Amino acid sequence: MIVTTTPSIDGKTITAYHGVVVGEAILGANVFRDIFAGITDIIGGRSAAYEESLGKARTTALRELEERAAALGGNAVVGVDLDCEVINNMLMVSASGTAVTAN
Numbered sequence: 001m002i003v004t005t006t007p008s009i010d011g012k013t014i015t016a017y018h019g020v021v022v023g024e025a026i027l028g029a030n031v032f033r034d035i036f037a038g039i040t041d042i043i044g045g046r047s048a049a050y051e052e053s054l055g056k057a058r059t060t061a062l063r064e065l066e067e068r069a070a071a072l073g074g075n076a077v078v079g080v081d082l083d084c085e086v087i088n089n090m091l092m093v094s095a096s097g098t099a100v101t102a103n
Contacts, residue, residue, distance in 0.1 A: 001066045002076040002102065009076060009102050018072035018099040023064030025057040027091045050091075057093035058082065065095045074099030 002009055061082070069077045080097035 003062060003066060003080055004078055005080050007079050012102040014100045014102050016101040018074045021065055021068040021077060021097060021099045023061040023095045025060035025093045027053055027057050053091055057091055061093045061095040065097060069099035072099045074101055076100050076102040
């Protein structure tokens with residue numbers, strides 16, 4: 001399945017629009033990871049634990065987006081937007097776009 005942030009796909013023609021699809025992933029933050037990330041932030045550097053969690057959440061959200069597009073009969077998703085937020089120590093990643101058939 002083609003997933004793109006652009007409104008069209010080079011070399012392909014969109015022949016049908018199936019509607020907006022959304023994929024979401026919400027992950028709980030581990031207390032020890034939070035403490036380590038805080039120390040990393042104080043001394044500088046990157047928090048590998050948070051980067052790993054963010055990557056997993058993004059992958060999950062995009063996979064769910066693809067599954068929902070396929071369920072509607074689409075073979076691609078265009079105009080994809082990714083959004084990340086932290087809410088009450090929970091990491092939320094959402095992906096939305098338009099499911100289409102492209103030939």
